[in-house]
Amino acid sequence: MGSVTLRKKILKKGRVSLYLDFWPKIVNPDTGKLSRYQFLDIYLYKRPKNDTERFHNEETMALAQHIQASRILDIQAMKYDFISERMMKGNFVDFFETEKNKASKSDSDNWDMALRYFKDFTGTYIPFPQVNETFAEEYADYLLSAPALGNRNRPISQNTAVSYFAKFRATLRQAFKKRLLSTNIYELVDSISPKETHREFLTLEELQRLADTPCTSQVVYRASIFSALTGLRFSDIHTMRWDEIRGSRGNYSVQFSIDKTDAADYLPIPDQAFDLLGSIPDMDSLVFSGLSYSKVRSVLPGWLAEAGIKKKFSFHCFRHTYATLQLLFGTDIVTLSKMLGHKDIKTTMIYVKIVDSLKRAASTKIRLAENKEWLQLHKTGI
CATH class of the missing domain: 1.10.150 (DNA polymerase; domain 1)
Structure with a gap:
């Protein structure tokens, strides 16, 4: 059976700290590591000068001994949650x-x-x-x-x-x-239920029309079309550096570090997207130097209007465009979820709903002219 010993540590300014010494060591539930000491954050006077200080020492020692006895019972019952009391x-x-x-x-x-x-x-x-x-x-x-x-x-x-x-x-x-x-x-506690929202996107014809339309800002043009071809967010594009671009013709990718660790993830990008990046000034420089969201907000509406696109459209909608077109052209939902960097495939499923609605709308576009003879044949089954 283990032991719990009440010990003292002499501090400066005439105080004595009380702590418990566990043997053998016990597992700290917060860290998973073995722990031997628990400081009680209660103190004695090293040399009590009067009755008040002597009474304080007696009461404090009684409290420490009570905690010691309680810890012995906890250890016998294999309960170690008391280590977290201070943190709670x-x-x-x-x-x-x-x-x-x-x-x-x-x-x-x-x-x-x-x-x-x-x-x-x-x-x-x-x-x-x-x-x-x-x-x-x-x-x-x-x-x-x-x-x-x-x-x-x-x-x-x-x-x-x-x-x-x-x-x-x-x-x-x-x-x-x-x-x-x-x-x-x-x-x-349940999460708050999201409200269904309309995710605006461009059709392939609209995207082609926009790409063919001159833009007043080259960096906004390059970043926007790059997002539509890769699905990358503005925050990723804005901070992208040349040393994150890997590969060669037909095999380009962008390398991303994950959550402040040394691990990395790779997003394949098409040659057309790479061609939008321009020349390399130096490897640690920004790919889209001069890009800002304020510039996007000021340039994008006029560019869309010039292309004849009348949609309420933000930069993030280029990511929606990428996801929707990928599904329309047959990319499976699991692959798309990975390409978009979604942690939960449920986030990607919203694009499936968009594509389903497009297919439903397309299914009604082929209609035959109805006449009385056609209807009569249909009813009689002849």
Whole structure:
């Protein structure tokens, strides 16, 4: 049987720290590593000067001995959750910020806004024990009616609320894994249901027409058509460097680092997309130097109008165009999901619905002129 010994550590300024010494070592449920010591965060006076300080020492020692006895019972019952008690008193908002800092480059802005709305709801401090099922449901209700931080006169969209609440639930799941929450609130609280939205895209004929239409900005032209040919987001294109381009004619690809690790992912790109990149000034320079979203917003509407395209269209719609055309030309959903970098194939399924509706519309385009004789033959089966 293991032992739990109450020990003292002499500190500066005349104080003595009390801690428990476990033998053999026990597994810390937060780290999975063996741990020997638990500091109790209670202190004695090294040399008590009066009755008050002596009484304090007696009471503190009694408390430490009570904790020691409790730990012995815990170990006998193979219960080690007590190691997390100190961390459970921590700040959930700080933990949320830690999770935000782990976000991938393409998702960092979304995490930033999710944290801002969470702080707007709860402030900068809430201890872990106060984060429960009721709190999570109240936060979901808040997001569904929350005013936009930049415009207090209107609420955020439902799909924006879906995204921000998903970040909160992901943080809940990690907090439970690290034993910072005693209950798996992630499993108890449902995600906010997304609202079906129309995803605008260009037909192949429209995309060809746009590519044939002069644009007032060469960098916007190149980045836009490149996105339509590869499905890459603006954030990926904006930060793409020449040293991320790999391969040779017929075998080009773009290399991406994954979530601040050394692992890499490769996206094959067609030769036409590579031809849009232009010449290489130096390997660590930006491929689309001078590209900004403000420039895209100012140039894109006029370019679309010149091409005779009357659609409410943003840069991200080039990604929708890529996905929709890939499915129309026979690419399977699993491959497309990987090409788009979706973590969940359910995200990709929205494009299947778009293609199904296009096929349904196409199925009604071939119609024969009906006449009385044709109808009579049809009815009699002759």
